Amino acid sequence: MAIESKLSRCSDTADRLSMLPDEILIRNILVLLPTEEAARTSILSRRWRSLWLYILGLDFKAPGKPVACGCRDQKQILLHEAASKYADRVNQLIGAYRGGASTLRHFCISFRFEPTFSDDVNSWLAFALGKGTELLEFAGRWDRFTKCYKFPSIEPLLSPNLRLLKCLTLKYVSISTDSLDPILLRCEFLERLHLHHLLSRTQVNVTGPMSRLKYIDISQDCYSLASIIISAPTPDLVSLRNLERKNFELLSHPLFCYVSQLQAIDLDIPCFKKLLQWLPHFPDLSGLRHLKSTLGDDCRDMQALHGVISLIKAAPYLQHLTLDVENLREEVMIGEESADLHHKYRRVIEIIQFTGREVEFAFAAYLIKGLLSLEKLIITRRSRSSYYYKYRPAKITFEEWKRRALELKKILPLKVEVVVT
Numbered sequence: 001m002a003i004e005s006k007l008s009r010c011s012d013t014a015d016r017l018s019m020l021p022d023e024i025l026i027r028n029i030l031v032l033l034p035t036e037e038a039a040r041t042s043i044l045s046r047r048w049r050s051l052w053l054y055i056l057g058l059d060f061k062a063p064g065k066p067v068a069c070g071c072r073d074q075k076q077i078l079l080h081e082a083a084s085k086y087a088d089r090v091n092q093l094i095g096a097y098r099g100g101a102s103t104l105r106h107f108c109i110s111f112r113f114e115p116t117f118s119d120d121v122n123s124w125l126a127f128a129l130g131k132g133t134e135l136l137e138f139a140g141r142w143d144r145f146t147k148c149y150k151f152p153s154i155e156p157l158l159s160p161n162l163r164l165l166k167c168l169t170l171k172y173v174s175i176s177t178d179s180l181d182p183i184l185l186r187c188e189f190l191e192r193l194h195l196h197h198l199l200s201r202t203q204v205n206v207t208g209p210m211s212r213l214k215y216i217d218i219s220q221d222c223y224s225l226a227s228i229i230i231s232a233p234t235p236d237l238v239s240l241r242n243l244e245r246k247n248f249e250l251l252s253h254p255l256f257c258y259v260s261q262l263q264a265i266d267l268d269i270p271c272f273k274k275l276l277q278w279l280p281h282f283p284d285l286s287g288l289r290h291l292k293s294t295l296g297d298d299c300r301d302m303q304a305l306h307g308v309i310s311l312i313k314a315a316p317y318l319q320h321l322t323l324d325v326e327n328l329r330e331e332v333m334i335g336e337e338s339a340d341l342h343h344k345y346r347r348v349i350e351i352i353q354f355t356g357r358e359v360e361f362a363f364a365a366y367l368i369k370g371l372l373s374l375e376k377l378i379i380t381r382r383s384r385s386s387y388y389y390k391y392r393p394a395k396i397t398f399e400e401w402k403r404r405a406l407e408l409k410k411i412l413p414l415k416v417e418v419v420v421t
Contacts, residue, residue: 053100113140275307
């Protein structure tokens with residue numbers, strides 16, 4: 001009797017869920033599920049059979065779990081089998097989705113690419129552009145045993161749909177300047193451009209009518225990048241990230257003229273002592289709201305840190321400061337004084353890659369001491385995939401690390417929220 005009662009309650013719950021309007025089921029439930037799980041709901045009942053076909057985003061991200069196998073040849077076989085299964089699933093789901101929603105807002109492909117899947121990837125991208133997607137992301141995970149995906153020239157019939165793109169992300173691809181130029185030329189409403197790990201010598205030319213372009217992120221080992229040229233008017237550009245470690249000279253960089261209009265800067269350079277030379281030539285930084293900086297390998301003394309502090313002080317309306325302290329050297333002698341960051345707009349300070357070393361604690365205290373405008377301090381633990389964990393394993397437990405991070409509360413006003421993650 002009790003079992004029948006439980007089944008009845010479950011049945012009532014299922015019925016009530018199915019009685020909700022399609023729009024609520026699609027926009028408030030299915031859209032929150034991974035694409036494959038959303039597609040599986042089609043077997044629940046006739047009511048659910050075609051609902052998933054009307055979600056406006058398809059996200060096909062292959063699991064990034066490592067293959068546990070000691071033999072390299074066997075590992076490559078297993079990786080190929082996993083990629084083949086992934087391609088089959090994507091082909092199957094896209095085949096079903098073709099008769100669904102007429103437009104697509106978001107389309108993402110991320111898997112370990114092999115040349116045998118080139119035709120599949122070409123058809124997937126053509127499908128997404130044919131649906132008028134606004135956000136297109138392709139990440140072909142690459143290793144030294146396989147060739148990367150060679151991004152094709154866009155078919156003339158699909159070119160008009162490029163104007164609908166608002167965000168373009170390409171990772172681990174080989175794309176020639178001749179292929180990239182027509183794409184950027186037609187993306188007149190593009191707002192975000194992300195190019196990571198480009199594996200061919202490419203020149204990025206922003207020459208089209210990209211008046212809405214706000215974010216440019218060209219980073220993560222794009223060492224083969226020939227140059228970046230922006231000749232189109234980009235009055236809304238607020239964030240620029242360009243990881244360029246070799247022979248980096250900011251003042252002569254072609255994008256330096258855009259610094260004054262940026263609201264966010266992500267600075268990762270090997271020598272911060274250069275900042276002291278650059279700052280007198282910097283334009284007005286009153287528009288800067290978020291500064292993220294990775295302390296360089298030269299952070300062995302306070303002179304290098306003074307370059308960072310001087311940059312912070314040059315941005316009077318800076319609200320959010322993020323500092324990566326992974327490369328902060330043990331030999332840096334930080335005194336009892338404060339950094340004197342007395343600006344009424346400093347709201348959030350974020351210290352990432354923090355392990356609780358004495359030098360990290362002293363530097364954090366140096367930044368926050370006497371900062372009355374501070375509302376939140378965020379301390380983030382160093383990633384286990386970082387250089388520190390790989391080559392210098394941490395000797396403290398999570399509890400010890402958390403206790404060390406929370407000790408910073410003692411030098412902060414009670415109103416400041418301290419978040420440790």
